[in-house]
Amino acid sequence: MTPSEQAKLVLSLTDLTSLEDNDNFASIEALCKKATSEYGNTAAVCVYKQFAAYAKYLVEDKVKVATVINFPDGALDPQRFAFEYAYALSQKVDEIDYVFPWRKLVELTQDQEHAFADLSQVKANPAYQTMKEIMADYLGPLCKKDTKVKVILESGSLTPLQVAIASQICLDYQVDFIKTSTGKHGKGARLSDAQIIFTLIKLNNSSTGFKASGGIRTVANAMEYITLAQSILGDDFIKPETFRFGASGIYNDIVNILTGNQTSTPTNSSY
Numbered sequence: 152m153t154p155s156e157q158a159k160l161v162l163s164l165t166d167l168t169s170l171e172d173n174d175n176f177a178s179i180e181a182l183c184k185k186a187t188s189e190y191g192n193t194a195a196v197c198v199y200k201q202f203a204a205y206a207k208y209l210v211e212d213k214v215k216v217a218t219v220i221n222f223p224d225g226a227l228d229p230q231r232f233a234f235e236y237a238y239a240l241s242q243k244v245d246e247i248d249y250v251f252p253w254r255k256l257v258e259l260t261q262d263q264e265h266a267f268a269d270l271s272q273v274k275a276n277p278a279y280q281t282m283k284e285i286m287a288d289y290l291g292p293l294c295k296k297d298t299k300v301k302v303i304l305e306s307g308s309l310t311p312l313q314v315a316i317a318s319q320i321c322l323d324y325q326v327d328f329i330k331t332s333t334g335k336h337g338k339g340a341r342l343s344d345a346q347i348i349f350t351l352i353k354l355n356n357s358s359t360g361f362k363a364s365g366g367i368r369t370v371a372n373a374m375e376y377i378t379l380a381q382s383i384l385g386d387d388f389i390k391p392e393t394f395r396f397g398a399s400g401i402y403n404d405i406v407n408i409l410t411g412n413q414t415s416t417p418t419n420s421s422y
Contacts, residue, residue: 154370154413157374158404158408158409158415160377160389161373161377161405162192162402163191163193164373164389164394164396165194165396165397165398165401165402165405166193166195166196166215166217166397166398167182167185167186167193167195167197167399168198168364168397168398168399169196169197170197170198170199174202176205179205179206179209180205183210186210186213187210187211187214190405190406190409193214194215195214195215195216195217195245196210196215197216197219198216198217199219200218200219200235200242200244203218203239207243215245215246217244217246217247217248217299217301218242218247219247219248219250219303219333220232220247220248220249220250221249221252222250222303222333222335223250223333223335224250224336225251225252225253225254225305227255232289239298240296245298247293247298247300248303248397249289249293249301249303250302250305251286251302251303251304251317252289253304253313255282255285256278256282256313256317259278259281260276260278260310263276263278263312270350270351270354273315273316273319273351274319276312278316283323290320290321291324293324293326294324294325299328300327301326301328301329301330301362301395303364304317304321304329304331304344305331305332305333305336305337307332307336307339307365314347315347315351318348322352322355322357322359325358325359326359327360328361328362329352329359329360329361329362330362330363330397331345331363331365332397333365338366339364339366340364340366342375345361345376345379348361349361349379349383349384350383358393359393360388360392360393361393361395362394362395362397363376363395364396364397365397367396367397369401369417370404370405370408371415371416371417372417373396376396377389377394380394
C-alpha cells in the first residue's frame with residue numbers, strides 16, 4: 152500500500168474530533184469542513200453535545216456525528232448518566248461515546264496482580280461479575296437504542312487485567328465499539344491494550360468494533376493498529392463499521408501525505 156493509499160484509508164476510518172473547552176460554532180464549522188473535504192470524507196465527527204445538532208446540519212449526512220457522555224471522568228452517577236444520555240439522544244446523534252467507570256474497576260482490582268496468563272479466564276475474576284452487574288444500569292440502556300455505542304475504557308490508566316475485564320463486559324453487552332481513551336487522562340492508546348481487545352473480540356466471536364484514541368497523530372501510528380488488527384481479526388475488520396481512530400491532529404499528516412507525498416513516521420512508542 153502506497154503512502155497515499157494509507158492516508159486515504161486512515162482518513163476514511165477517522166472520527167475527526169474536537170472536545171476542547173474553547174470549542175465554539177466557528178471551530179466546529181472548521182472541523183466539519185475538514186471532515187467533508189476534497190481529500191475525502193471521514194467516518195464521523197465527534198463533538199460536545201451542545202454542538203452536535205449544528206454538526207449534523209453542516210455535514211448533511213455525509214459523515215456520522217458522535218458525541219460524548221460521562222466524559223471525561225467516567226463517573227458512577229445514575230442521574231448524570233440519565234440526563235446526558237437523554238440530551239445526546241435529543242440531538243439526534245448517530246453515535247455516543249460513553250466513558251466506562253474505570254476508577255471503580257481499579258478499586259475492585261487494586262490488590263490483584265497486574266499480569267495474567269489466559270484471557271479465557273477473565274470471567275472467573277470476582278471483579279468481573281461485580282462490575283458487570285454495576286454496568287447493567289448503564290450499558291443495558293445504552294445498548295437498547297439504535298444509536299451506535301462506543302465505550303471508552305481509559306485503557307492507558309488500566310493494567311492489562313483491568314483492560315481485559317472491562318473489554319469482556321463490553322462484549323457481553325454487545326456494544327458497537329470498544330474505544331481506548333478519552334485523551335484527557337493518563338496515557339492514550341497503546342498497541343498492547345489493542346492486542347488484548349482484538350484477542351477478546353476474536354475469542355468471543357463478536358461483531359464489536361474497535362476505536363483507537365489518544366495520542367495517534369500520524370498515519371504511520373495508525374497503520375500500526377491496522378496491521379495488528381489484520382493479524383488477529385483479518386482484513387475484513389478494517390472498515391468504518393468496525394474500526395475507527397479518534398483523532399484531531401492526524402488530519403494534518405494525512406493532508407501532508409496526500410499533497411506532498413511525505414513519508415509519515417510514528418510519533419511515539421505505542422507499546
